[in-house]
Amino acid sequence: MKKVTLILACALLVFSCVKTDLVNDRVDPKLFISNPLISLKDGESHQFEVNYFNYVGKEIENPNVSWSSNNEAVLTITEDGLATGVDFGSASVTVNLITDEERLTITNDDLLEVSTFTALESGGFEGTIVTTSSYQLEGSYVLEVQDNDVLRLSLGDDYKADTSLPGLYVYLGNNPTSIANAYEICAVTVFQGAHFYDLPESIGLYDYNYILYWCKPFGVKVGEGKIQ
16 A cells, blocks of 8 residues: 555656646757857967757767858858958858758858957847746856966856755757756755856867756656756
């Protein structure tokens, strides 16, 4: 009898964590320049790098892309993404990918200035965590690069999570319906108030589109925050 009661309790917990409708795990493929510039010094070069995440949010290593500049009198760029400032002015760097998986053309454009100095693009994102279950999970967040170049995810004073959520973990991912290709930050130990997570150097500001909260033992999502 105790065994039956335990099974029923687990089943009720799973159904209370997740909506009952079927979810399509397909997402839009994502291609972006992972080390964009605001400006490039005249006469200097910069090796651009690119990241590609496919239709299920999985990162594909070394995608076959093509590069171009819309103003080669200001900026030239090689087939491998090495850009060189030629003269003062503005130029748009375009990286293009035609995927074998779905025959899609994905384009990312970055506008930069060729000037007297080179400056990396910096900044961050802010938004809101919302619940996707019957449990309380809410609060504001900021994802930004610190002065020491560490990428930090900060949760605000308004953050609240139900302490009864079982095995709650926080992730960064590109597919809001799966953590198969997501980065696991850690188990959640703070359930109210401001706190932060410092991320490893391998994680870039533009690498992920979602903050995901997951009941890890039951494999169900309970909350999310859209980054980009």
